[in-house]
Amino acid sequence: MFPVKAYAALTPTSALVPFDFERRDLKEHDILLDIQYSGVCHSDLHQARDEWGGSIYPMVPGHEIVGRIAEVGKHVKKFKVGDTAGVGVMVDSCRVCKPCTDLTEQYCVEGMTGTYNGLERDKVTKAQGGYSTRIVTDERYVYNISDKLYLPGVAPLLCAGITTYSPLRYANVKPGDKVAVAGLGGLGHMAVKFAVSLGAEVTMLSTSKAKEADAKKLGAHHFVLSTDQAQMKKQESQFNVVVDCVSGNHDYAPYLKLLAVNGKLLVVGLPSEEPKLDPFQLVTNRRSIIGSMIGGSKETQEMLDYCAEKNIVADVEVIPMQYINEAYERMLKSDVKYRFVIDMASLK
16 A cells, blocks of 8 residues: 545535545556646636535546656566556546457447546446545556656646647647637636647637636737627638637527538536537538547647647646646636645655
């Protein structure tokens, strides 16, 4: 067993507090990762506060994890001690269903095993996340990370990065395509970076005029104030793809209207209420709505390699672990550009 220092939610209404526990011993294909940085995803807050239901306490959140390999199981092939590596949203799956054999394990028929707030496949070992000093994980769900990249900025790639990269690749975005991104936050800023890097002409859609300068700095070619009906009207039937990164409750219709023939609305934001949908906006221009959830093991490594090639990382604010409760409150106010990342050295 490996002693670990962490921060945990003990109840849905309490602040996160220091929490010591033990990681399980390594199995033959496991790695022990000394965590250096852990990203703070909005879903961490949702689950810590039981806003989605089914939360299990005590809970150590965190699924955007990077660090150094400290130990490997005797049959590990992908890694050696000292390698820089990462762990994302999942740490296991059934491994035998078609999605798993296709390496799209996030769609495992039995359900993937999340990095925290659940049990491992043995139905006994509690899965605890990255707000901690160490993690033990099967090498299949661990990823090689280039030392060329700014490590704190890599952590959010394990969730926000792959969540936006995967649907853009699925939609076959290519040079010359017109892509709109709705919502400039943790997801949205990565969607802009990836779409620009793929050669698309990118337009940022936001309810806030104040975000125009930031969108342009990230590489967006155009900015449209989505609350301005005249501006939105001019953009109708113009885009091959719209990436919907909005997590607040909203209507799909304004975004569907922007799609050209065979256009795709890529949904990665998760509102708490069912969005409104007008079927007439679907049949017009033969539009489609496509959902997407993170990425499988093969695609996640592909994304990380792509980021190393293109020098793409998230824009982050690095914080000590002791600041996490303040970070949650700021995150609720969208007061971060664009991802908090915890320096785990603050716990050691």
